[in-house]
Amino acid sequence: MPKEKTTKRATKGRTEKKKKDPNAPKRGLSAYMFFANEQRENVHKENPGISFGQVGKVLGERWKALNEKQRGPYEAKAAQDKKRYEDEKASYNAAAEDEESS
DNA sequence: GTCGTGATTGTTAAG
DNA sequence: CTTAACAATCACGAC
Numbered sequence: 639m640p641k642e643k644t645t646k647r648a649t650k651g652r653t654e655k656k657k658k659d660p661n662a663p664k665r666g667l668s669a670y671m672f673f674a675n676e677q678r679e680n681v682h683k684e685n686p687g688i689s690f691g692q693v694g695k696v697l698g699e700r701w702k703a704l705n706e707k708q709r710g711p712y713e714a715k716a717a718q719d720k721k722r723y724e725d726e727k728a729s730y731n732a733a734a735e736d737e738e739s740s
Numbered sequence: 741g742t743c744g745t746g747a748t749t750g751t752t753a754a755g
Numbered sequence: 756c757t758t759a760a761c762a763a764t765c766a767c768g769a770c
Contacts, residue, residue: 659747662747662748665749667750668748669764671749672750674750674761678752690759691753691759692752699761702762713763723748727766
């Protein structure tokens with residue numbers, strides 16, 4: 639039983655990020671973000687005249703429609719982006735430490 | 741040592 | 756300007 643969704647995250651009141659950290663080390667992007675970056679053109683292209691409602695949905699369906707290999711490059715990017723985040727959080731934790739030191 | 745949480749990321753499109 | 760489905764994430768903190 640893979641704990642599925644945990645935390646009622648049904649797209650309720652999130653967005654606009656609430657700064658709870660001094661430098662807010664935002665995390666890395668997600669594979670979907672990279673995949674969407676490429677598919678958005680392709681999907682919107684195959685579905686000319688459709689709004690995000692359709693695009694966004696079909697987008698997600700196709701996202702999983704890909705095989706592990708196809709998601710590979712996207713996940714790889716996500717992993718790389720995460721590294722980027724590691725840097726921010728590193729700076730953040732260093733800055734926080736410095737601040738604390740002060 | 742393990743576990744869950746929250747925060748975040750980006751797309752499109754529109755009122 | 757913001758929200759909304761769509762999906763992943765995963766580092767952090769807490770006990």
